[in-house]
Amino acid sequence: MRAIWTGAVTFGLVNIPVRLYAATTDHDIDLHQVHDADGGRIRYERRCEVCRRKIDYEHIDKAYDDGETTVVLTDEDLASLPAERNHEIEVVRFVPSEQIDPLMLERSYYLEPDSKSAKAYVLLRKTLEKTDLTSVVKFALRQKTRLGILRVRGKVLMLQSLLWSDEVREADFPAIPSRVRISEEELEMSAALVERYADDFNPEEFQDDYQVELRRLIDEKLKQGEALDTEATFGAPEESEAGDLVDLMEALKKSLERRGAGTRAGRKAPSHGAKGSAPRRKGA
Numbered sequence: 001m002r003a004i005w006t007g008a009v010t011f012g013l014v015n016i017p018v019r020l021y022a023a024t025t026d027h028d029i030d031l032h033q034v035h036d037a038d039g040g041r042i043r044y045e046r047r048c049e050v051c052r053r054k055i056d057y058e059h060i061d062k063a064y065d066d067g068e069t070t071v072v073l074t075d076e077d078l079a080s081l082p083a084e085r086n087h088e089i090e091v092v093r094f095v096p097s098e099q100i101d102p103l104m105l106e107r108s109y110y111l112e113p114d115s116k117s118a119k120a121y122v123l124l125r126k127t128l129e130k131t132d133l134t135s136v137v138k139f140a141l142r143q144k145t146r147l148g149i150l151r152v153r154g155k156v157l158m159l160q161s162l163l164w165s166d167e168v169r170e171a172d173f174p175a176i177p178s179r180v181r182i183s184e185e186e187l188e189m190s191a192a193l194v195e196r197y198a199d200d201f202n203p204e205e206f207q208d209d210y211q212v213e214l215r216r217l218i219d220e221k222l223k224q225g226e227a228l229d230t231e232a233t234f235g236a237p238e239e240s241e242a243g244d245l246v247d248l249m250e251a252l253k254k255s256l257e258r259r260g261a262g263t264r265a266g267r268k269a270p271s272h273g274a275k276g277s278a279p280r281r282k283g284a
Helices: 075-079 118-131 184-197 209-223 230-234 239-266
Strands: 005-011 014-022 062-065 070-073 088-096 105-113 133-141 144-153 156-162
Touching: 005 133, 014 118, 088 144, 105 118, 118 133, 118 144, 118 156, 133 156
Parallel strands: 005 088
Antiparallel strands: 005 014, 014 105, 062 070, 088 133, 105 156, 133 144, 144 156
16 A cells, blocks of 8 residues: 555644555446447547637636636635645544444545554554544645544554534435334334344445446456457547646646645644644645
C-alpha cells in the first residue's frame, strides 16, 4: 500500500506521527463506452459552451451557479481562503462508542505509526480498547475539513471520516403509522423466524455476484474470439489529451513543491492549550 497522507495524531501534549492508507478498494470491473457500430471508444471533451473550443486544464476555473447567476472562482480566489496549516488529526473528544451513528460513517483509513512513535501509538490503541471509548477527531484531507473517529481494528488504529450533521437527512415517512398494534404471538413468530437466520457474520462467505458473472461473460467472449484490438478500436490518446496530461502533471508537481515550501516556511507550532480547539477550516 502507498501512503496518501502523512501527519500526526494530537491530543493534549501527545503527538503521534502517522501515515494514512486507504483501507478499502473498489473491486468493480472498469467498463468503457464504445460506438455500437464499430466498437470505437467514446471520449468526452472539455469544451466551452460559449466559444465551442476545447479547453486545457490551465484555463479551467470553478464556479458556483444558483440557477440565475454564476460566480466564477479562480485559483487565486480559492488560495485566499483559510488553508490547512499542518497535517494533524486533532482529538477533540472521547465518546462512548455506541453514540456513533453508523449512518454517519464515510471512508475508512489505516494509520501506520512512524518508527519513532510506535510506543505512543500502541498506548493510544490500548487506551481505546480498555476504556471502550471512540475518539472524535478533526482533520483536513483533499482540500476539505473533515470530522472523523479513531477506533481500533486488531492491532491497527483506524481513521473513519464522518458526514457532518447537516449532511444526514431525517426520515419522516407518512406511510409509517405512529401506532401499530402488534400481538405477542406475532412478535414471537417473527423472533422465531429471525432466530432461524441467526449466525455469525463472515464477510468471506459473500460475493458480488454481478461482478463475478461480468468477469465470466468477458472471459467467455475472449474465448470465442469476440475481442477487438484495443489500439485499433479505441485509438491512441490524442496529442492534445497527452499534452493536457503532461501540463497537469507539471502543474501538480509545481503546486506540490510550492505547497511544501510554504508549509515549511509558514508552519506554526500547534497550540495545545485549549482542549478541543478546532483547526482552521480549509477551503473546498
